[in-house]
Amino acid sequence: MQKLGKYLNPVQTIILNRHSCRTFLRTTLDEKYRVRIQQLIEKPLTGIFGHSARFVFISQEEKSEKPVRLGTYGFISGAREFIVGIINSTEALLDFGYLFETLILHATDMGLATCWLGGFFHRSAFAKAVQLQPNEIIPAVSPIGYARFEQTIRDQLIRIMAHSDQRKDWQALFFDGDFTKPLTKEAAEVFAEPLEMVRWAPSASNKQPWRIVKQTNSIHFFLQRAPNYRSIYACDLQMIDMGIALCHFVLTAKALSLPGEIVKAQPEIPIPAGVEYLFSWQY
Numbered sequence: 265m266q267k268l269g270k271y272l273n274p275v276q277t278i279i280l281n282r283h284s285c286r287t288f289l290r291t292t293l294d295e296k297y298r299v300r301i302q303q304l305i306e307k308p309l310t311g312i313f314g315h316s317a318r319f320v321f322i323s324q325e326e327k328s329e330k331p332v333r334l335g336t337y338g339f340i341s342g343a344r345e346f347i348v349g350i351i352n353s354t355e356a357l358l359d360f361g362y363l364f365e366t367l368i369l370h371a372t373d374m375g376l377a378t379c380w381l382g383g384f385f386h387r388s389a390f391a392k393a394v395q396l397q398p399n400e401i402i403p404a405v406s407p408i409g410y411a412r413f414e415q416t417i418r419d420q421l422i423r424i425m426a427h428s429d430q431r432k433d434w435q436a437l438f439f440d441g442d443f444t445k446p447l448t449k450e451a452a453e454v455f456a457e458p459l460e461m462v463r464w465a466p467s468a469s470n471k472q473p474w475r476i477v478k479q480t481n482s483i484h485f486f487l488q489r490a491p492n493y494r495s496i497y498a499c500d501l502q503m504i505d506m507g508i509a510l511c512h513f514v515l516t517a518k519a520l521s522l523p524g525e526i527v528k529a530q531p532e533i534p535i536p537a538g539v540e541y542l543f544s545w546q547y
């Protein structure tokens with residue numbers, strides 16, 4: 265797994281500062297930001313589970329002879345530049361979520377605005393712009409640019425409808441020992457902060473599908489899918505959500521110098537219907 269370089273600010277601050285932005289200034293990025301982003305995505309990146317993803321920066325500058333027309337069905341206003349995420353197997357979705365979120369956090373750290381887009385964008389236009397190969401998939405893209413202070417009405421409505429400024433309570437997400445007992449912040453001890461950072465992760469439609477069980481020496485991550493959600497979209501967006509949660513957890517645990525590593529070690533506990541075990545942090 266590659267390291268993408270250090271963040272300037274504490275990762276917890278960056279995580280809490282990140283918001284989906286759908287209203288951008290109609291300008292392209294300053295050269296210094298463009299260079300930094302190109303450096304970050306120069307080579308394909310490999311995630312914790314060994315899958316790779318490549319990322320391409322594309323610009324639709326008005327002055328260019330053949331401007332690229334990239335559609336977001338009107339969900340995003342003003343954005344001229346995008347990062348496009350590409351994988352070559354659906355097995356890579358967890359790593360993809362992890363890797364793309366590390367980039368999104370780098371952009372946030374630079375003061376830039378982004379928005380995960382997995383549902384509504386013109387896949388064929390983006391595919392053409394990045395010369396997508398037959399075996400490749402674009403699970404998600406993100407505009408990258410400067411946030412406009414005044415949000416469009418559509419932006420405000422999406423945020424209200426998805427309750428984007430809110431997250432589920434701890435008791436709905438985190439459990440102590442097994443799924444019968446909610447985990448308190450006190451019982452989570454040093455892991456309270458990494459878990460709180462998971463809580464503030466972005467997720468498709470803000471569904472927050474992460475369910476986590478803390479045991480004595482491990483923290484187990486499960487996916488609780490929203491009913492009928494998977495069939496709506498071209499990609500398994502909730503698997504990407506789990507990769508994003510993993511990113512927030514691991515980066516925060518490392519920032520706090522907490523010991524541990526990600527392994528597959530399913531605990532022998534009853535698992536509620538519709539819940540799927542994915543991975544654990546063992547320490």
Ligand SMILES: Cc1cc2nc3c(=O)[nH]c(=O)nc-3n(C[C@H](O)[C@H](O)[C@H](O)COP(=O)(O)O)c2cc1C
Nearest residue numbers: 283284380381382383384426428466467468469470
């Ligand atoms: C995998 C993924 C896909 C998403 N797809 C879209 C999308 O297609 N359109 C959109 O407007 N927002 C999309 N979002 C953004 C979420 O709606 C947003 O993260 C959530 O409402 C929480 O708000 P916040 O990001 O401002 O914290 C997506 C987020 C994720 C993680």
